[in-house]
Amino acid sequence: EDQVTQSPEALRLQEGESSSLNCSYTVSGLRGLFWYRQDPGKGPEFLFTLYSAGEEKEKERLKATLTKKESFLHITAPKPEDSATYLCAVQAYDYKLSFGAGTTVTVRA
Amino acid sequence: DAGVIQSPRHEVTEMGQEVTLRCKPISGHNSLFWYRQTMMRGLELLIYFNNNVPIDDSGMPEDRFSAKMPNASFSTLKIQPSEPRDSAVYFCASSFAHGAEIYEQFFGPGTRLTVL
Numbered sequence: 540e541d542q543v544t545q546s547p548e549a550l551r552l553q554e555g556e557s558s559s560l561n562c563s564y565t566v567s568g569l570r571g572l573f574w575y576r577q578d579p580g581k582g583p584e585f586l587f588t589l590y591s592a593g594e595e596k597e598k599e600r601l602k603a604t605l606t607k608k609e610s611f612l613h614i615t616a617p618k619p620e621d622s623a624t625y626l627c628a629v630q631a632y633d634y635k636l637s638f639g640a641g642t643t644v645t646v647r648a
Numbered sequence: 649d650a651g652v653i654q655s656p657r658h659e660v661t662e663m664g665q666e667v668t669l670r671c672k673p674i675s676g677h678n679s680l681f682w683y684r685q686t687m688m689r690g691l692e693l694l695i696y697f698n699n700n701v702p703i704d705d706s707g708m709p710e711d712r713f714s715a716k717m718p719n720a721s722f723s724t725l726k727i728q729p730s731e732p733r734d735s736a737v738y739f740c741a742s743s744f745a746h747g748a749e750i751y752e753q754f755f756g757p758g759t760r761l762t763v764l
Contacts, residue, residue: 573752582652582739582755583691626691634679634703634745636753638691 541566545627545639552646555616560642562627563609572610573636574603575626583626617646652756654740660762666728669759672721673742681753682715682725683739691739697723698745730763737761 542565552558564572571590575583587596589605596603600621602613612625624643628636653672661667673680682694695705697717705715712731717723727734737760741753 575755580758582741582758585752585754588752628691634696634698635693640690 541629541631541635541637543627543629543637543639545625545642547642548640549643550645552614552617552644554618554646554648557613557615557617559614560612560625560644561609562612562639564627564629566629566631566637568632569629570632571630572605573628573630574601574610574612575628577624577626577641586625614644617644619646619648622646652740652742652754654738654756654759656759657757658760658762660764661730662764663731664729665763666726667730667734667761667763669725669738669740669761671723671725671740671756673723673740674754675721677742677744677754678720679743679745679753680717680723681741681743682723683741683755685737685739685758694725694738727761730761732763735761735763 544563546561571588573588574586576586577583587603592607594605600615604611622645624641626641627639630636655670678699680697683691684694685691694707695715696703700717713727715725737758739755739758741755743751743753
C-alpha cells in the first residue's frame, strides 16, 4: 500500500526565514509526485508535479525537488501570504492519488 | 475558466435525512473524483469516474453512499440516510486522462457537511 509521510506537522516561520518541508513516500512504481497548497476553507490548489528523481520545479518563492524516496518543498524568504497547509500526494501506476497529512506553515510578519 | 464548481458550499442536516452534493467539472476534463476530508483521516478518495463511467468505488464507505455522473458536466454524491459520522468536507476534483498519461487534478471549493 502506498504511504506518504509529511514532516513536520506544523512550521512557524518569521517572514524571510527560509525553510524546507519533507515528503517521504513508499510506492511501487511512482508515476508522479504532486504538491498542493490548501488555504482554510478552500480546496487544494495545484502547485507542482515531479516525475523523476533529480527533477526540480520552481514557482515564485517555492521550489520542489524529488529523490527516489522523498521530496522537499523549499520556501525561500517566505511572506505571510505563504501561510497555508502544503499537501504532498503520490500517484502510482493507476489514477489514485495518495495524500500525506500535510504541513501547516505559518509565516509571521 | 471557472474551475470546478460545487454546491452547496455548506449543508447542515439531521441524522437520517438524504443529502445530495453536486459538482460541475472543468470543461474538457474527462476524469472526475470525489474525496472526503476529515481531521482524523485526511483526504480520502471515494470514487473515480472516467468518461462518465464509474471506474473505482472502493473508497465509498457504505451502501448509504452513491454517486452518479449522467453527463460530462455534472456529477452528484448522495448520502441516504446521513449519519453524524458523515460530517466532513467533500471535494470534487477533475483532470484530463489520456491513455497512460497522468495529469494533475484540480479541486473544487468543497462542501462542508454537518449531520446533527
